[in-house]
Amino acid sequence: MQIFKKLSWFFKQEKKSYFGGIFALAVIAVLNLFPPMITGGIIDQIEFNELTYETVIVSAVVLVVNALIMFFMRYLWRICIFGSAFRLERILRFRLFEHFTKMSSNFFQRYRVGDLMAHATNDLRSIQRLAGLGVLQLADALITGSSVLFAMIVFVDLKLTLITLIPMPFMIIGSQVIGKRLHTTFTAAQQAFSSMNNRTHESVSGIKVTKTFGQEQEEIESFREETNDVYKKNMRTVMYDAAFDPMIEIIIIACYVLLFIFGAGMIQSGDVTLGNLVAMVNYMNMLIWPMLAFGFLYNNIERGNVSYERIEELLSIKSDIQNIDNPIDKVPTGDIFFDVHSFAYGQKDVPVLEDIKFELKQRQTLGIAGKTGSGKTTLVKLMLREYDHYKGTIRFGDSEIYKYDVDKYHKAFGYVPQDQFLFSATVADNIRFGCMEASMDEVIAAAKMASVHEDIEGFAQGYETVVGERGVSLSGGQKQRIAIARALLLNPEVLILDDSLSAVDAKTEERILEALRVNRENKTTIIVAHRFSAIKHANLILVLDEGKVKERGTHNELIKQDGWYAYINSQQELYQGGDE
Numbered sequence: 001m002q003i004f005k006k007l008s009w010f011f012k013q014e015k016k017s018y019f020g021g022i023f024a025l026a027v028i029a030v031l032n033l034f035p036p037m038i039t040g041g042i043i044d045q046i047e048f049n050e051l052t053y054e055t056v057i058v059s060a061v062v063l064v065v066n067a068l069i070m071f072f073m074r075y076l077w078r079i080c081i082f083g084s085a086f087r088l089e090r091i092l093r094f095r096l097f098e099h100f101t102k103m104s105s106n107f108f109q110r111y112r113v114g115d116l117m118a119h120a121t122n123d124l125r126s127i128q129r130l131a132g133l134g135v136l137q138l139a140d141a142l143i144t145g146s147s148v149l150f151a152m153i154v155f156v157d158l159k160l161t162l163i164t165l166i167p168m169p170f171m172i173i174g175s176q177v178i179g180k181r182l183h184t185t186f187t188a189a190q191q192a193f194s195s196m197n198n199r200t201h202e203s204v205s206g207i208k209v210t211k212t213f214g215q216e217q218e219e220i221e222s223f224r225e226e227t228n229d230v231y232k233k234n235m236r237t238v239m240y241d242a243a244f245d246p247m248i249e250i251i252i253i254a255c256y257v258l259l260f261i262f263g264a265g266m267i268q269s270g271d272v273t274l275g276n277l278v279a280m281v282n283y284m285n286m287l288i289w290p291m292l293a294f295g296f297l298y299n300n301i302e303r304g305n306v307s308y309e310r311i312e313e314l315l316s317i318k319s320d321i322q323n324i325d326n327p328i329d330k331v332p333t334g335d336i337f338f339d340v341h342s343f344a345y346g347q348k349d350v351p352v353l354e355d356i357k358f359e360l361k362q363r364q365t366l367g368i369a370g371k372t373g374s375g376k377t378t379l380v381k382l383m384l385r386e387y388d389h390y391k392g393t394i395r396f397g398d399s400e401i402y403k404y405d406v407d408k409y410h411k412a413f414g415y416v417p418q419d420q421f422l423f424s425a426t427v428a429d430n431i432r433f434g435c436m437e438a439s440m441d442e443v444i445a446a447a448k449m450a451s452v453h454e455d456i457e458g459f460a461q462g463y464e465t466v467v468g469e470r471g472v473s474l475s476g477g478q479k480q481r482i483a484i485a486r487a488l489l490l491n492p493e494v495l496i497l498d499d500s501l502s503a504v505d506a507k508t509e510e511r512i513l514e515a516l517r518v519n520r521e522n523k524t525t526i527i528v529a530h531r532f533s534a535i536k537h538a539n540l541i542l543v544l545d546e547g548k549v550k551e552r553g554t555h556n557e558l559i560k561q562d563g564w565y566a567y568i569n570s571q572q573e574l575y576q577g578g579d580e
């Protein structure tokens, strides 16, 4: 029952709706008592030859009116109680989504997409069932149960009622025992479902890789294992689930046995009439639903509890990147000073960046080169404030970066990551993603700067062509350039291209770089590149190696140093020369 306490904030919010629903249930419970009472009365009148025509008519009218009122009340409680439950699901789903959007990279590394999807579907459904069906079962079990009990005692006989209900305490004990087991098995089943969901997501997203590597059979096998695991854990839940109904049925049968044995004796001794016994049988029938509801309620409470705990755990996680008290509420601008002594992703991990120090004046371009895994993207991520736990100082303009309001800080950047993502939307909307109010002229200007305008004009519906998973397939170079156009449209203080020109040919790259030089004269640019032609004109080039600066200087200075940069550059020039 703890879960009802945890959800009390919602019940308070929806008290009118729940009161309306429970009121309707109470009216139904009371009206339900009349038919057995009336039929019991008619049977006694038949037995004693007292039945009149008028009594039959009046009884029939009362029964019909009774049924009509119950019809409207049943309609009312459904709208009220189930309506509230759906509203709870909507509120929690929205909270979850809002929470996800605030989380930092660490969070998404810890929780996989399939897992998060499982929370947003299965868990929310269990909570919704609790707030709808669960409340109905609780209210019904209590209202109908107690009103039927009241009728048994008042309209029939106290002694017979008490004897008939002797098996009841066993139902409470049984429900508790099964409920506890259900909690454990349902938790395991939900976790297995999360894991399988994740597997499905990864398998479908990576289906092209699977096919090209001929790994379909292996994928099918490992998916079979996941589904078997979910199946086994669900079956364990069903095992306990399924025990509820038979347990309650056995108890109901035990009640009937006691009713008939003792009822027959009491008729013979004249303590109750035959009509009383028939009414009692009817009331017992009416008790079946509240008793079952009680069992279902336990079941729903356990499932809702597990799911609510899982959702609460997610919602309680705080983003690693938090605003300080009274953050600087402006978009930073000016020079960048970067002085990181060390940074490691995890507390126990070895540092991936060490002693990186440089200054980048406003309007300058920084080039970052280095072998793969040398820390280039990590450096960019620190600048973007994806991680705050580095040792050292990073300043932007007149302040350290952690002092800025997170949202305002991010507005200073246009970032094109290595693995750009295009949404299932039109090309135009993909480009204006960071600035939805941008005009079509601005979108086209950005596309021209990114040298992708002509490609887009060649698509069947031009800028209105839908791209992404459900749209046309674009080449790697086209995707990169659309992503660059998206960042350029923002005209950001700092543009970061993280190996974003790798899939475009040398001439297109040159055109894009030239457009950047002309259009971003007053702004700062950071280019991470494996192909040095992209950073040749930078004011400063850092060459990273295993997280440290190995070489630094302008292109010409680095060539003169005759180190790794000069060697790779000569290889690249040789390759490009041979290419032409």
Ligand SMILES: Nc1ncnc2c1ncn2[C@@H]1O[C@H](COP(=O)(O)OP(=O)(O)OP(=O)(O)O)[C@@H](O)[C@H]1O
Residues within 6 Å of the ligand: 109, 345, 346, 352, 370, 371, 372, 373, 374, 375, 376, 377, 378, 379, 418
């Ligand atoms: N989220 C992460 N958690 C833990 N380690 C990470 C994470 N991201 C990167 N690393 C590690 O940090 C090191 C630097 O990675 P980084 O992506 O910065 O290299 P890079 O120079 O950009 O490589 P590439 O040129 O291949 O993109 C690598 O050893 C990598 O395995």
